[in-house]
Amino acid sequence: xxxxxxxxxxxxxxxxxxPIWTFLFRYGPPRWTEYVLNNWSGQRLVIAIPYAWLLLFxxxxxxxVLKISFAxxxxxxxxxxxxxxxxxxxxxxxxxxLVGSYVYLFNEPLYVxxxxxxxxxxxxxxxxxxxxxxxMAYAIARAPPTQRNIFLMxxxxxxxTSFLLRVYAWIGLLKTDGVINNVLxxxxxxxAPLAMMNTSFAVYIGIVYSYxxxxxxxxxxxxxxxxxxxxxxxxxxxxxPVRSFMRVTLPLSMPGVVAGSLLVFIPAVGEYVIPSLLGxxxxxxxxxxxxxxxxxxxxxxxxxxxxxxxxxLLVVPIMLFQHFxxxxxxxxxx
Amino acid sequence: MKTQGLxxxxxxxxxxxxxxxxxxxxxxxxFNNSRLVTVWDAANSPTLKxxxxxxxxxxxxxxxxxxxxxxxxxxxGAVILxxxxxxxxxxxxPFKGRALLQGLTTAPLVMPxxxxxxxxxxxxxxxxxxxxxxxxxxxxxxxxxxxxxxxxFTMAYVTVxxxxxxxxxxxxxxxxxxxxGARPAKVFFRITVPLILPAILSGWLLAFTLSWDDLVVTQFxxxxxxxxxxxxIFSRVRLGVSPVVNALATIMVLIVALGVVxxxxxxxxxxxxRKREEQMAAAG
Numbered sequence: 001x002x003x004x005x006x007x008x009x010x011x012x013x014x015x016x017x018x019p020i021w022t023f024l025f026r027y028g029p030p031r032w033t034e035y036v037l038n039n040w041s042g043q044r045l046v047i048a049i050p051y052a053w054l055l056l057f058x059x060x061x062x063x064x065v066l067k068i069s070f071a072x073x074x075x076x077x078x079x080x081x082x083x084x085x086x087x088x089x090x091x092x093x094x095x096x097x098l099v100g101s102y103v104y105l106f107n108e109p110l111y112v113x114x115x116x117x118x119x120x121x122x123x124x125x126x127x128x129x130x131x132x133x134x135x136m137a138y139a140i141a142r143a144p145p146t147q148r149n150i151f152l153m154x155x156x157x158x159x160x161t162s163f164l165l166r167v168y169a170w171i172g173l174l175k176t177d178g179v180i181n182n183v184l185x186x187x188x189x190x191x192a193p194l195a196m197m198n199t200s201f202a203v204y205i206g207i208v209y210s211y212x213x214x215x216x217x218x219x220x221x222x223x224x225x226x227x228x229x230x231x232x233x234x235x236x237x238x239x240x241p242v243r244s245f246m247r248v249t250l251p252l253s254m255p256g257v258v259a260g261s262l263l264v265f266i267p268a269v270g271e272y273v274i275p276s277l278l279g280x281x282x283x284x285x286x287x288x289x290x291x292x293x294x295x296x297x298x299x300x301x302x303x304x305x306x307x308x309x310x311x312x313l314l315v316v317p318i319m320l321f322q323h324f325x326x327x328x329x330x331x332x333x334x
Numbered sequence: 335m336k337t338q339g340l341x342x343x344x345x346x347x348x349x350x351x352x353x354x355x356x357x358x359x360x361x362x363x364x365f366n367n368s369r370l371v372t373v374w375d376a377a378n379s380p381t382l383k384x385x386x387x388x389x390x391x392x393x394x395x396x397x398x399x400x401x402x403x404x405x406x407x408x409x410x411g412a413v414i415l416x417x418x419x420x421x422x423x424x425x426x427x428p429f430k431g432r433a434l435l436q437g438l439t440t441a442p443l444v445m446p447x448x449x450x451x452x453x454x455x456x457x458x459x460x461x462x463x464x465x466x467x468x469x470x471x472x473x474x475x476x477x478x479x480x481x482x483x484x485x486x487f488t489m490a491y492v493t494v495x496x497x498x499x500x501x502x503x504x505x506x507x508x509x510x511x512x513x514x515g516a517r518p519a520k521v522f523f524r525i526t527v528p529l530i531l532p533a534i535l536s537g538w539l540l541a542f543t544l545s546w547d548d549l550v551v552t553q554f555x556x557x558x559x560x561x562x563x564x565x566x567i568f569s570r571v572r573l574g575v576s577p578v579v580n581a582l583a584t585i586m587v588l589i590v591a592l593g594v595v596x597x598x599x600x601x602x603x604x605x606x607x608r609k610r611e612e613q614m615a616a617a618g
Contacts, residue, residue, distance in 0.1 A: 061453030135345035270446020
């Protein structure tokens with residue numbers, strides 16, 4: 001701010017918006033007007049607009065969720081919870097923080113198994129995405145430049161088509177009388193149709209399928225920047241292809257691996273659509289529990305507690321992602 | 335080196351098969367006459383029956399129109415806010431609260447949708463109560479709340495795109511314009527915006543697509559009667575596979591494919607022209 005202000009010479013003057021402010025605040029409290037005129041230039045306003053939006057519509061909602069997660073559930077109230085802060089008749093402020101919803105989350109077997117299942121599914125999906133995405137990104141990065149753009153376009157194209165419809169497409173493939181079973185039976189590979197719908201297998205397929213571009217793109221942008229002379233040097237020094245890959249390419253590509261993995265893992269933990277369409281009906285994932293608590297049981301405090309717990313679980317991966325994102329942007333600057 | 339290349343190329347091929355077989359099967363079976371989506375009725379296929387059904391399906395058509403409106407408003411709002419945020423983060427130097435703004439803009443990229451949806455809904459409920467209590471206003475959840483929620487999570491994508499575009503060239507052009515006496519606002523509209531126009535355009539399209547496609551957040555914040563296309567599709571699909579949805583998917587895939595090819599073509603032409611101009615400027 002300070003440097004920018006000095007550059008544009010708006011440090012003292014109120015900037016272009018001065019007249020508007022004068023008009024708007026002419027009849028306001030005099031101190032206010034003075035403060036605003038002295039301190040608010042056009043640049044401050046530019047900072048303030050996105051800032052205010054994100055504070056109001058992103059940060060404040062989380063504080064509300066946090067507050068409601070400590071409230072008491074009352075099925076007849078509207079909204080269905082008792083207020084946390086309450087002014088009593090004597091004029092005292094009563095604050096009731098109940099941790100009942102949280103205690104429930106970690107004791108109810110249904111919840112505990114949903115947590116474990118969600119993390120497990122997200123973890124293995126990330127591994128599968130990496131196992132498929134890394135070689136693909138590698139092949140694209142080492143392809144001739146003219147082919148590279150076509151390959152990249154082919155990776156991105158499914159991402160632009162509807163996510164919901166791409167998950168839906170798998171129902172047609174995986175069903176008992178679906179395409180895969182029909183083809184396998186036609187060629188006599190199997191006698192009876194395989195049960196693939198509503199299994200964990202279907203969820204893995206769905207998640208890997210939907211999130212694969214998120215794994216490939218950061219990996220590609222990392223692998224593409226590698227200095228190939230390093231590999232030549234390793235080769236000259238007698239390292240075989242496996243060894244030079246393990247010792248040179250893989251360590252260099254770690255930032256891409258981490259960024260891609262986080263981009264898959266974090267949303268996969270909270271995935272809702274894929275498990276509801278393809279997944280098991282006897283084993284829920286956390287996101288489904290949250291929405292059931294909210295829409296079916298109308299238990300807002302418990303749904304909020306699930307959201308807060310999920311956020312706490314993901315706060316370390318999210319911070320890591322932000323750290324890498326910032327480093328990437330810093331590196332692009334230089 | 336050879337075996338490594340062969341392995342990764344094979345994986346690339348398999349990966350593309352994996353990515354495209356579901357989409358192609360959807361397209362293929364949209365021309366199937368049978369109601370059973372996955373059994374090919376060779377006698378009466380291919381047919382355009384399901385496309386006819388699609389265009390006489392009032393629920394889908396009105397939901398699609400609503401989704402287009404929401405997505406267009408979302409994309410426009412997200413581009414304005416996201417461009418401002420990207421500009422602030424990459425050009426305004428260090429200021430108080432910059433780290434928080436950076437965090438607030440990147441967090442929605444990875445936030446699970448159920449959390450965003452729940453928190454937005456609880457905000458709107460609280461706002462409803464507050465406005466009712468203070469001014470006696472009443473507002474219903476619907477298009478406005480859906481649009482606000484969509485802008486909030488899509489502007490993060492626009493910010494990232496704009497920020498990385500701004501980071502790819504330094505501010506010497508802007509500095510020069512300022513030195514020549516142009517006002518900051520003029521510099522922004524005459525120098526910065528034309529330079530980042532590709533990023534703004536792709537940010538708009540990205541925000542449009544994300545909004546058009548969103549189910550989870552929309553389910554939370556929409557009100558009675560405001561059903562977007564993904565909500566209608568989801569409720570149909572839960573009941574089983576429907577050939578009408580296949581027809582709809584085919585049309586959407588076609589539009590996206592055309593759009594992507596066209597934009598790639600335009601981008602390449604523009605890039606070539608820019609390079610030529612740069613060379614001419616350097617030579618002259």
